Amino acid sequence: MAKEKKRKQPASDAAPPAGGEGEGRSERKGKKHKRAKADVILPSQIKNKDKRSEPPERQVPRTIENTREPDETVCRPDDQELFAGNDADEFNAVLKQHMTPKVLITTCRFNSGRGPAFIEELMQVIPNSHYVKRGTYELKKIVEYAKNREFTSLIVVHTNRREPDALLIIGLPDGPTAHFKLSKLILRKDIKNHGNPTSHKPELVLNNFTTRLGHRVGRMIQSLFPQDPNFRGRRVVTFHNQRDYIFFRHHRYIFETKEKKVASKDKKAKASESKSKPEKEVICRLQQAQTVCDVAQECGPRFTLKLLTLQHGTFDTKSGEYEWVHKPDMDTSRRRFFL
CATH class of the missing domain: 3.40.50.10480 (Brix domain)
Structure with missing residues (x-):
């Protein structure tokens, strides 16, 4: 007997994904959340300085000092x-x-x-x-x-x-x-x-x-x-x-002076040693820099x-x-x- 050809089921009758219906919804929510994150532009991503300064600044937190009750006796510079x-x-x-x-x-x-x-x-x-x-x-x-x-x-x-x-x-x-x-x-x-x-x-x-x-x-x-x-x-x-x-x-x-080590590239040393050493090596010289700091x-x-x-x-x-x-x-x- 000839083998009967299997009929293809319509798309509506297709089996649910392996993870079940709940997992499919969570995946869709995750994709929407990622898209929403991608739509948000951070100030650091704006190249123009003027436009970068347009986003609102951070709000000052409310404290007891800056929410003190109004006082008529507060001194003013023009008093x-x-x-x-x-x-x-x-x-x-x-x-x-x-x-x-x-x-x-x-x-x-x-x-x-x-x-x-x-x-x-x-x-x-x-x-x-x-x-x-x-x-x-x-x-x-x-x-x-x-x-x-x-x-x-x-x-x-x-x-x-x-x-x-x-x-x-x-x-x-x-x-x-x-x-x-x-x-x-x-x-x-x-x-x-x-x-x-x-x-x-x-x-x-x-x-x-x-x-x-x-x-x-x-x-x-x-x-x-x-x-x-x-x-x-x-x-x-x-x-x-x-x-x-x-x-x-x-x-x-x-006032104290502290020595700080600073790594700087020596171009002359690098040029002279470039023939004998690989190019990936970077020759650095340690310099002693003095910084003055005040301690209370x-x-x-x-x-x-x-x-x-x-x-x-x-x-x-x-x-x-x-x-x-x-x-x-x-x-x-x-x-x-x-x-």
């Missing part, structure tokens, strides 16, 4: 009233170098623990500073003593349970008085790879004191230091304000300040008038700052 106030405030004579800063440092009545060590390092940070033992004298008598000897500022280090916990800065002779909470104190001996400061006048750096209150506090801190730093000493004292916390750091810059060495101490009160005049707890007082209800919003 003429602010500059006029600077010429009439209590720090003008020192900051314009009509007077040399002279700082008296004392303690509370019962000073112990790390208080004396902190004062010793604070005296190395602030030039022309002098220490007087408090004893049993009242603070008002200490203020009068400092006025009579032409001190421009008075710093009182307060200790609690043998640990420094507050700092009182009094501008002389007429104030103001700033009361700071002191925390996270680390002395020089506890800082790894610390350096020892020299007697040169340091350079002062103040960061992020943006409001009128912050501007006033910054000028008060600035009046503690001479306005003619000695850059040969390479000392830098930094007060960095972030979210109303003032971080203090003291560094000394060191921390000298200490390291601590954090938070402003609690700012008072008119010198220290007076009974009849003193306050410019600004920190209250608990001010901390209801994380995006509200005062300095």
